[in-house]
Amino acid sequence: MEKSSTLLIHFDKVSAAMANEIKEALNANDVEAKIDAMKKAVMLLLNGETLPQLFITIVRYVLPSEDHTVQKLLILYLEIIDKTNARGRVVPEMILICQNLRNNLQHPNEYIHGVTLRFLCRLSEPEILDPLVPSVLSNLEHRHPFVRRHALLAISAIYRLPGQAGEQLIPDAWSLSRRRSPRSRTLLPAATVSSCSLRRAVAYRLSQADHVPDWGELHQMTALDLIRKACRSNPAEKGKYINIIISLLNSPSAAVVYESSGTLVSLSSAPTAIRAAANTYCQLLLSQSDNNVKLIVLDRLNELKSSHREIMVDLVMDVLRALSSPNLDITRKTLDITLELITSRNVDEVVLLLKKEVVKTQSTELEKNGDYRQMLVQAIHSCAIKFPEVASTVVHLLMDFLGDTNVASAVDVVLFVREIIEANPKLRVSIITKLLDTFYQIRAARVISCAVWIIGEYCLSLSEVENGIEVIKQNLGDLPFYSAAEEVETADASKKPQQINSSATMSSKRPVVLADGTYATQSATSETALSAPPVLPGSSGSPGNLRSLILSGDFFVGAVISCTLAKLVLRLVVVHPSKAEANKYRGLADHDLNVTIGTIFISSSPN
Template sequence: MEKSCTFLVHFDKGSPAIATEIKEALEGSDVSAKIDAMKKAISLLLNGETLPQLFITIVRYVLPSEDHTVQKLLLLYLEIIDKKDAKGTVLPEMILICQNLRNNLQHPNEYIRGVTLRFLCRLNETEIIEPLIPSVLQNLEHRHPFIRRNAISAVMTIYKLPHGEQLLVDAPEMIEKVLSIELDQSAKRNAFLMLFNCDQDRAINYLLTNVDKVSEWGELLQMVVLELIRKVCRTNRGEKGKYIKIIISLLNSPSNAVIYECASTLVSLSSAPTAIRAAASTYCQLLISQSDNNVKLIVLDRLNELKSSHREIMVDRIMDVLRALSSPNLDIQKKTLDIVLDLITPRNINEVVLMLKKEVMKTQNGELEKNGEYRQMLIQAIHSCAIKFPEVASTVVHLLMDFLGDSNVASAIDVAIFVREIIETNPKLRVSIITRLLDTFYQIRAARVCSCALWIIGEYCLSLSEVESGIATIKQCLGELPFFSVSEEGEAPTDASKNSQQPSSVTVSSRRPAILSDGTYATQSAASETSFSPPTNVQGIIGCCELEIPSSHWRFFPGSSCGMHFDKACSEIGRGAAF
């Protein structure tokens, strides 16, 4: 079985120190050289080296040093060396160490006393600790709180040893007296923790005796109180009524850590609606007040757990959860939306959608780099809301159509899909959606969005006026037609000759063969190149006609009058002829 390790130190194996070099540095009078040598020795010991020849040197030359850093390193060295032989008996040379530790526990410097008491907390050898117990108990009444708190920890460690109760018979009673007169919060915390671990009944008695003063205790002590309450209530569920009052009083603590632990304790101990509401309110308060993203993510996880077990209570807190969207972190925003979408009901759908609309409008300022991704998440959330509650679609579809030309292609595609679904499932909105789509069609930049928009126009432009408006919009976005180049040798033909003479070649796209005036295809070498620069989204429209929508799919419903009109329009666009 491997030995336990109380601390770790990084060790660079590139240039290991030699034991003789360390020994020479320790024997010298240079304090900085001793410090470096001790660090090297500790690193070697932690990585498996034994270095038995250094012990006597350290006893002779390091033990008498008054330097604080050297003394601290000496204690670390003593912590990791083997103090027992193969039979489990303490080595005789440890007697020298005991005398040095006793002197340190009575040292006039508070730091030396404190670090020595802390060192005793990591020892398990009763033979070394037993002679030091009187000196440890004397430090319980020292004037400096740093020494008192470490002395209390040392007493707790000694009492928890296999035969510690025999070494310190009256330790719990002694610590209780210290707790009643102690003023330092850290020392009080250590004292209460000692009673909690060693004499739980005495700790409970002290807590119930001072129940009205718990809210005035320090944060560290309050955290131990909550830990004690959880332990007691798990053992005896019938006694949790005694401690609910304490937990409720600690919900008003100025410490966020205490508030969080109170909420967690309430959820673990009680399923009563009052307790769960108090916990949910506390979590929402932390979610809004904390600036640390990690804290927000942890709180959102706790709210998600409450949503699974107490959904009705969380429904009332949905708007408080939505306030977490103010965070610029995408992970927080995504978790918030996931929780909210599961809590939507007919009572709160309008408020949720209104909040999401406001957040979508905020993303238009373009100040944040990740606004496009956030907008996409919001659009998907609004889409989900519209699927669950179709009556809210009319309040959001026109707003979202402004983002059909969004620079974030994924976001624009989500909007197009949303519009396509709404226009199919809500016949009453078709006229207004078509009108809005024709007004914003010129803003579209992505070919996939354009193909979806063209499908909507071709499928749902049912009246003659809508068909004419659709064709006029497409013509306007394409620009002047037809696309042909003027011969470089001759002058530009007059208007009269344009009507009688057709161009010899027409080039619509570099990816398509040229089409001659008689409708036949010309070879690529016969077609003259054009320097025409189409409008901003004409390539997207042409790309839709060429790539995205095959000619066999232009007419989706053979009986649709709009399908026939749009089929003819797209065919003429492909031939490059004027309408």
Template sequence: MSQAVNSNEDYCSFTLPSDLSQGGLPGEADICKDLEDSDPAVKRAALKSAIMAMLGGEALPKVLMQVIRFCINTDDHQLKKLMMLYWEVVPKYQPMSAGSKEKPKLLPEMILVCNALMNDLNHPNEYVRGSMLRFLCKVKDSEILGPLTASVKQCLEHRHSYVRKNAALCIFHCYKLFGDNLIPDAPELMERFILAETDICARRNAFLMLFNCAETEAIEFLSQNVDDVMKFGEGFALLVLELTRKVCRRDPAQKSRFVRVLFQMLTSSSASVSYEAAWTLVSLSSAPAAVRAAASTYSSLLSSQNDNNVKMIVLERLEDLRKRHTKVLQEVLMDILRAISSPNPDICQKVLNIGMPLVNGRNVEEVVGLLKREVLKTQDSDMEKGSSYRAMLIKAIHSCASKFPDVAEGVVSTLMSFIGGDGALDVVIFVRAIVEQYPTLRAGVLSTLVNSIADISKSDVMCVVMWILGEYCVDSDSIREAFDEITRNLGDAPYIIAEKKEDGKKGDEPTMVTKNVVLADGTYATQTVMSAPPKSEDVSMTNLRRMVVQGDIFLCGILASTLTKFSLRSKNKGMTVKTLLAMCGFAKMAEVKSSSQKSAATDCHERITLCCRILLDSKTSEMLSAAWLDSGKQTFSSLLVELREKAAASSKEDAAPTVTQCDDLIHIRQLKHQSGAAGDIDLDDGSDLLRATGQGADGEQGFSSGLKNTHQLTGFSDPVYCEASIIVNDYDIKLSMILINRTPDPVSVSVELSTIGDMKLVERPQSRVIAPLDQCVLSASIKISSTETGHIFGTIVHENPMNPSAPKGYINLNDIHLDIMDFIKPATCTDELFRGMWAEFEWENKVAITTSIENLYDFLDHIVSKTNMSCLTPINRTSETHFLAANLYAKSVFKEDALVNVSVEKKSDDGGKLSGYIRIRSKTQGIALSLGDRITSVQRKIDTKEGEQQATGANVQ
């Protein structure tokens, strides 16, 4: 390597504001005068002023000799530190004339400087030596470093570790810049040094030099000291891991040489070393032994680390392992699930997402037992968002019970204790599915539900319980027990609270009460207070009756249907009479509440009227009793089947097929030569199998995906051609622009960019000079804070730097349209959560359906694919219908929810065209409007394509 590589490099100068209160920086003469002063404080102030002036671009040539004469032999440590800064920024070479091609010559004064630097390298104070060695690591001039190499080598044998470790860094710096020209024996020197060194930091610095400049010696030292690597410190271990990745990626056959040290580092006390070792081991191999060891390390990090960010990073690694090595991770599932005790609900959800697909018949009992214990803890826990955590656990238990019937019985008895508190809706929905799927458990579950009616305080939970009892209570004993309990909690009609009015006074209003009280000093006083209205009726009222009296019309309709089913099955006249009286009370209550709930009251009247006809009219009972009693269970059973099929289909889609070449080589372990040390694990087969199955070759896919996001910004005839590639990250956009100078002259180019929408340009592209017919790449960063369609536009300003008088040229760039689909990801949620968000979100966008598609299911598939959403509604595509309603759901990268309801009808009287509306709801206006624009645009594209096809057909005819 040439010695003059960095000799012409000037240190960067910049302008610093001077202190106006002191009249600014002193001049060169004043600085020279102050440097002659005997007071060290005055010298320090003068040297600081000289450094500041030179950083601002001043030469100050006379100051150099003054520093050499009056400061170079000082014993003041602060002044020595300032002198090192001064040596770093002072010009060291003689100025050259413009256009001269000769090598610049070193200033004669620098010989004296080198002598002073050598004195500090031989100073008896170890900290002065170490500081000088650290300073030499910043020097890039070979003529200055050359005379000092002998003293630097001597420092390697110093008694103090501070000097030795900085000497090793200095030798690495010299050898990296100038190769064999300054210290040709540096690798051998470091090899001998590292074998004799005992200090952790010095050994790490020496190994750093071998790692970068003498890789063979570094590997040899590692193989000889493989058992002592963990004693060399954390920094040394991280260097070994970096060396392992570097060597094995270049030569996969070298993997077996690093196996022992990798497995040792997995048990390191340092979290960073164990994490990097696990990541390195998995990245180099997919052998079961390696994956099992890495998974165990990740699970131990989950339980030992308290930082939530660290846990999320480890969970991301475990999720990647689960996608490729499911069977191996099943062995450490319980270790992973221990992290579910974290108080952070996001971590709990992530752990469950990783752990639930790993449940199998061997570990299901342990998993369910852990989940049951966590559910029981939520009864007395004050953890924030405890109800959401309980809902996560119940959902996980439900999935286990659905897959493995043997655990369902023990799970139901535990969860039924929550039916009267928070999370009761999730529990009762789980119970509803269990009652349908496992007939052997119905009797016990129904009896528990009947006994829990008095404890249920939420209307939605009561509705589900009533439906379950009405559908699955079929024998006489269960019907009688359920009917008596419901009527006891419901009470007798009427279900309307009477307002007491006497002489214009309302009995329920609070009254003023005056009474005598005794004050703290023993005196009497008169106190007037407001008394609360009487609540004698509310105290004795059951939860079910209170819901009906308060006007829950929907619950009344379900109660009427449930009591009618009991009467039809039992054929008991007394039960029928009580049912009719209760329904009359429901109808009267609905009439009173109809002013605020007209549509609900109308539906309730129709339902109650139908129930009365079934009970009173024998012909109506014969026609509808079969459908009334059996169709509900059949429909619910088919719904559960469709949900299971949908889950199975989605799991199959996740396992994407891999493609590989038929002639790729595969190394089979049993047929390979048994070479290497005993106990070593051959990890080379893992990468070969990945490559053979096509899982390791994704370079072409990445290149093709990058081409899809490339936009042409200027025309081919413009003097400067520009095209941009967009990389969308989670919260920012990286814009990489390539500019090509198509003229025979150099061009100075600057790009001015602007944005429309909720975007902010945080890094603007820098101005560049492009050589004739050359090209350059500029980059810009744009921050995004919400999901909203935006535009990027701008202008290229170009001019000829060789001709300043020439006018500037301007090129308007094509707009870059950011599609909202780059930020929308398909997601799933429960029907209850969807309905809750639908009622909560205030922004709605209603889009009319205008399409040429004639099939309902094809139109739904088109909307789902173009909006990048998932369909939550199970669709039976075998049935022929003229109406379709479906709910779609997606999440943005900013955790924003997008809800879509598609209601489409096929008009038989209008040629089979589809009509209806697509309603979009979200918490923010931007995502609702952007999704509406997206749906409108994809419908227009359909019509345009159909029009083009028709026009083409007409031309052919």
């Protein structure tokens, strides 16, 4: 594994006799047997076997084969084996191999040409490459672009050999590019000359600046790579290439556009250049359908936000257009970037767009609606914290989602309401009114607890206190909660079968809340009927949720209701102008409070 290789295959079927089997198959005249044997030989070599006895056999029986598959496997075999002896010199048998490679470079089949040229790119022995250089150069004139392309790559690889070996093998690489036919001259400077002579390649690049936008994608990418190399070697000349890079921002290739934007940012910190790159990233964000591409572009925008925040602030609305993506990771990253770019100048536009997105989640049926709405609520919450003046424009809209089926989203809304009502006294009356009107829609216990606390804390005027008590009573329904019959059924259903007799005896002694708020045994209240849950105004016939939560055993909600009712009753005594009316109202409220507390006590009692 310490050697480099372009091929790696796991092969664990190694046996001592396999090498002899491979040798016998290679000696045969059957082409299919040779192909199978060569595959096994390659896999054994890749897994650490040396197989020195096969080399002569392959030279004698495989090298002359005309089959394309055999020739390809031969190339893979030659790439893997050691081509030098212990003293570092090329083994003599490689002379025969060189002759075969030369024949392949003159073969009438283009595929054999290309495979052989690609193999030469992986060789590092000048002794093997030296006799093959003329044949490689002759392939620059080949009629097929597939061959010419691989000839260019081979020349580039040979010229990059360590030390001076490459320059000695092809000393006139640049002049060769100037003497070649037009169809090869357009390729060689773009793909090879940069490794032959950076100075000359840069000069050629600048001379062709007007034609770069018309080049193909591969050549434009190579040109960008050349520009980056030139700027690293001579940073003072960055300005020469800015116009060329900007011209590539309009390339039809998304890859070229992306690389051009990154190159532009790395070469220049001028506001014009950064703005052009940021605009290009935003266009890619909208034009590309691949989610991975969008996430990569968002990462680049996030980097620009960190280093050039002033410029990115002006593009915040363009970034927000990525919210149209159905992918939650993209929307989450988009909102994270946006929230750090909000200022007093753009907060109104941002909040308006977020409000529209919240409304869309209500009117359309999308899979991401619940989680997406939660993200939007959190984003609006952050905006309202930083800029309290926008709270009034969003708080009433968000309160429509207090009854959201997505509990996390509803919790975020009620926490937002709690914070806004504390921080903005001018909004308290309107928020309380809205909360009392929509209270019947709330379903989640945690949301109800927070909403009830808000009612008890911020209902300050007489009308607000009376409405608050009335709304809670309507949601609780008629009292008492339990009848004697339901108490027996509840007790029986909750006990195990083997405990039925004992539970019936115990339940007969269990106290029950009567209509007057006192307690009695079930035998004394056998004719008391269970009050049905109330049907609330505007609730489409659905019962109040407070009652169902308490009957289901949510004692925390019951405790919050009891505390809130007590708080509202005490406040009513203070704000009511008539003491007699206040005491009368207090008596009725005390009755409801006692029944609620009694129900919680009875429901939570083990007996």
